[in-house]
Amino acid sequence: MHRVATYRKQRGRAAQIFPPAADTWLRLGVAALALGLLILALGGWDYARSSYQSQTGWVQDQPVPFSHKHHVADDGIDCRYCHASVETSENAGLPPTHTCMTCHSQLWTGAGVLEPVRESLASDKPIRWRRVAQLPDYVQFNHSIHIDRGVACVECHGRVDQMPLTWRAKPFQMQFCLECHRDPAPHLRPPDLVTRMEPLGWSEKQKRAYGEQVMRVHRIDPKTLDNCGICHR
Numbered sequence: 259m260h261r262v263a264t265y266r267k268q269r270g271r272a273a274q275i276f277p278p279a280a281d282t283w284l285r286l287g288v289a290a291l292a293l294g295l296l297i298l299a300l301g302g303w304d305y306a307r308s309s310y311q312s313q314t315g316w317v318q319d320q321p322v323p324f325s326h327k328h329h330v331a332d333d334g335i336d337c338r339y340c341h342a343s344v345e346t347s348e349n350a351g352l353p354p355t356h357t358c359m360t361c362h363s364q365l366w367t368g369a370g371v372l373e374p375v376r377e378s379l380a381s382d383k384p385i386r387w388r389r390v391a392q393l394p395d396y397v398q399f400n401h402s403i404h405i406d407r408g409v410a411c412v413e414c415h416g417r418v419d420q421m422p423l424t425w426r427a428k429p430f431q432m433q434f435c436l437e438c439h440r441d442p443a444p445h446l447r448p449p450d451l452v453t454r455m456e457p458l459g460w461s462e463k464q465k466r467a468y469g470e471q472v473m474r475v476h477r478i479d480p481k482t483l484d485n486c487g488i489c490h491r
């Protein structure tokens with residue numbers, strides 16, 4: 259009897275500490291937490307795909323404010339003049355200082371912005387460009403095969419000819435590579451047009467017809483081109 263009374267008393271106290279409404283509050287709290295987690299998860303997803311994470315559109319400070327817009331669009335210099343190994347090797351290559359000096363020993367010779375270029379030539383130390391388009395080490399990439407099959411620079415680097423300073427135009431995330439590897443046909447063009455930046459003016463039908471022809475000739479099989487071993491060895 260005594261025990262029951264104490265029990266009742268304690269229950270009564272418990273009921274005072276947790277009034278009936280507590281249950282409702284608890285439920286609401288759990289629901290709010292779940293919603294919060296969901297928002298965080300979705301936000302994280304968004305974040306991962308955002309330009310911050312993929313570094314698209316970011317301009318790097320360079321030792322010399324080199325402008326592709328001036329050199330490519332205004333002066334008409336072909337990509338391969340400076341990125342000379344793009345057709346023959348894995349790397350496109352960045353130009354050695356004497357490539358700049360073929361013109362700048364005569365042009366803009368006193369310009370302050372070109373001081374690091376002259377210094378590099380005099381000291382025989384290459385200009386240290388900051389990279390904007392780079393993959394992690396565990397991914398294989400090869401320029402020459404893409405160029406040979408007719409994948410244009412613009413597919414992966416965007417309108418470089420409109421960049422006063424160079425930035426990464428495309429997210430070099432796995433999905434970007436896979437989207438083309440699973441259906442390359444509409445992305446192929448004659449290899450002698452790969453450095454052309456403006457659209458060719460082909461219709462979707464023309465693009466696909468041309469691409470499918472290339473795929474037959476080179477036996478490109480989209481079913482195997484997304485195998486993990488192609489890019490991760």
Ligand code: HEC
Nearest residue numbers: 322323324325328332333335353357358360361371372375
């Ligand atoms: C084929 C000739 C040629 C080569 C090679 C060349 N330049 Fe130029 N450069 C020019 C011309 C022409 C201008 C004037 C640009 C203009 O106003 O259109 C210029 C201008 C510049 C300027 C002044 C700012 C600007 O963009 O107007 C810088 C900086 C520059 N070049 C850096 C370089 C560097 C660095 C290299 C080597 C990676 C290089 N150039 C290679 C022809 C060349």
Ligand code: HEC
Nearest residue numbers: 324329335336337340387388389390391392411415418424
């Ligand atoms: C006159 C020389 C010159 C020409 C022509 C030229 N480039 Fe460049 N390119 C450079 C220099 C110098 C750099 C390094 C500085 C920078 O990132 O702007 C560079 C950097 C790049 C980068 C960034 C690489 C990285 O990871 O940092 C890409 C992509 C690129 N060039 C593509 C092109 C394409 C595409 C063309 C033709 C439409 C082209 N370039 C024409 C000199 C040139």
Ligand code: HEC
Nearest residue numbers: 337341344349350351352391392393399404409410411414
């Ligand atoms: C299929 C996509 C693709 C195409 C097409 C492509 N690139 Fe690249 N490019 C890349 C990737 C990916 C990297 C980074 C490679 C790395 O870090 O290993 C890169 C890097 C570069 C670099 C940095 C320096 C170097 O040696 O790699 C330059 C310069 C460059 N590309 C220029 C070009 C030019 C010029 C063309 C056209 C003639 C071109 N690229 C076509 C994807 C491409």
Ligand code: HEC
Nearest residue numbers: 398399400403407409413430435438442445476478488489
């Ligand atoms: C716009 C189309 C396109 C994009 C984007 C693209 N590729 Fe490719 N890739 C191709 C084609 C076409 C081939 C040639 C397939 C063949 O001839 O069998 C190829 C072949 C390759 C190969 C095989 C080379 C070899 O030696 O067999 C590798 C590795 C590769 N790509 C990596 C990449 C990576 C990494 C990316 C993303 C940074 C990428 N590719 C983006 C179209 C593309």
Ligand code: HEC
Nearest residue numbers: 393394397430431432435436439483484485486488489490
């Ligand atoms: C056409 C090229 C290509 C193929 C094929 C490919 N990957 Fe990737 N993978 C990449 C690139 C590029 C990255 C770098 C992503 C980055 O830096 O954000 C990557 C990154 C990764 C990562 C690191 C985590 C991440 O997502 O960033 C893993 C794990 C991975 N790949 C697994 C695979 C597996 C498993 C397959 C086969 C089903 C595969 N990859 C096929 C290009 C490829």
